[in-house]
Amino acid sequence: MKRIKLSLTPGLEVEFVDRELALKKMEEWAERSTRLPKVVFGPEGCGKTAWLRQSAVLLRELGFHVIYVDPLHRYFEAYTDVKEVARRLAEAAAGVLGDAEAWLATLAIDLTKLLIERMKRRVAVLADDVFQAIGLGEAAKYVKALLGLIEYPPRSVDAIVAVVATSEGVTRREIGRHRWADLLPMWNLPKEGFKKLYDQIPGDKPPFEEVWRVTGGNPHLLSELYEAKWDVEEVLRRLMRRKELTPDFVARWRHWLEKAVEDPDALWSPDAPRELIDELIARNLVVYNIYERDPRFWIGEEPPERDPELGIGKDIAWQTPLHREAVRKALEGA
Structure with a gap:
């Protein structure tokens, strides 16, 4: 083909x-x-x-x-x-x-x-x-x-x-x-496939492992980093603005957001406020109620059962590590 x-x-x-x-x-x-x-x-x-x-x-x-x-x-x-x-x-x-x-x-x-x-x-x-x-x-x-x-x-x-x-x-x-x-x-690209995409980008660039830890295999974030001359802080700030991580939003949900940046599955608790979960889903910050890791139910390779470094839990995951870091940054600044 x-x-x-x-x-x-x-x-x-x-x-x-x-x-x-x-x-x-x-x-x-x-x-x-x-x-x-x-x-x-x-x-x-x-x-x-x-x-x-x-x-x-x-x-x-x-x-x-x-x-x-x-x-x-x-x-x-x-x-x-x-x-x-x-x-x-x-x-x-x-x-x-x-x-x-x-x-x-x-x-x-x-x-x-x-x-x-x-x-x-x-x-x-x-x-x-x-x-x-x-x-x-x-x-x-x-x-x-x-x-x-x-x-x-x-x-x-x-x-x-x-x-x-x-x-x-x-x-x-x-x-x-x-x-x-x-x-x-469908999930972000697996590590081996993402490496093939990374290798096609010309010029000086950060080591692959560093880019992987920031993007979690997301091709669009890779393109944003390339356009920003690999300035992670710039891409992070843009993401925070797009997701409207405002002081009032952070102040209202601080307790649960702090728990979620450490472990997204904290939001799987029956005590987690549904209003916050709906907001995070609507803003495309998390994927909630992730399907079981069975190739029959996925388009392409499924994510790992858990990967704390990438912000992936069993039932909930941040869309990328940078999405999690955007919330963490907002918490620090509020």
């Missing part, structure tokens, strides 16, 4: 690395279809977009007609000989038809139906971060529409693959309330 090139930062392209287990999972879905839409969630910047784009190439090589959309970036890929598909996606991405982001997300489903109507018997729709584009309130409806496409295609097909990726922790709860999708987690 051809490995795609991806932009790590402006002016720096890298080759897709690792994720062999995740690609194998996509190949298995291609063989038997996705009975339910697959909703893949995980830490911000862990590589879901890269995996979906590489999967689009994989599915094309397996003989699928593929539609991939990334509405937030107005980006799409259409691997099909039905020229109308690419034309209509391009119109939506250009904003010709109004609300480009939401329309691009919706159009992915409509055009997959069109492919089936045009007698294409192996089709795939891959939707990246569509819930942010359409609004979290519409997430369940979107997944149900994908389910309708699988259960009631306009014509008989040989295989349908429908996958949605999201970083929104709160989406997991909303989707999980229904039986319309399979929810599957």
Whole structure:
């Protein structure tokens, strides 16, 4: 399979690395279809977009007609000989038809139906971060529409693959309330795969072990560090601002935050305030109620059972070590 090139930062392209287990999972879905839409969630910047784009190439090589959309970036890929598909996606991405982001997300489903109507018997729709584009309130409806496409295609097909990726922790709860999708987690890159990505970055850089301890294998944090000329403090400060770790937030939850930076599983206690947990999930600081470490339930390699150095507990984990350090820094400054 051809490995795609991806932009790590402006002016720096890298080759897709690792994720062999995740690609194998996509190949298995291609063989038997996705009975339910697959909703893949995980830490911000862990590589879901890269995996979906590489999967689009994989599915094309397996003989699928593929539609991939990334509405937030107005980006799409259409691997099909039905020229109308690419034309209509391009119109939506250009904003010709109004609300480009939401329309691009919706159009992915409509055009997959069109492919089936045009007698294409192996089709795939891959939707990246569509819930942010359409609004979290519409997430369940979107997944149900994908389910309708699988259960009631306009014509008989040989295989349908429908996958949605999201970083929104709160989406997991909303989707999980229904039986319309399979929810599957993806974690940051494993150490060996992350080393392959690190090795592609040119110039002077900190030792790999140091970068690993800061990022925990998160490709987006690696790109931020590179752009910041490896200034961890600068990246940390930006993260603190994005997550709105304000003095009032820290003061209100100081007791539990202090416990959580030492051991995230402290928040698994029945005494832990649900309001704080919901806030940490909504701000994409932690992953709560982590699935058991069984490859059947994960997209790609699962995280370790526990890793205190990386901020990973059995049931709860900081999205990256730097997310934990952002909270620790906020505690020290409040």
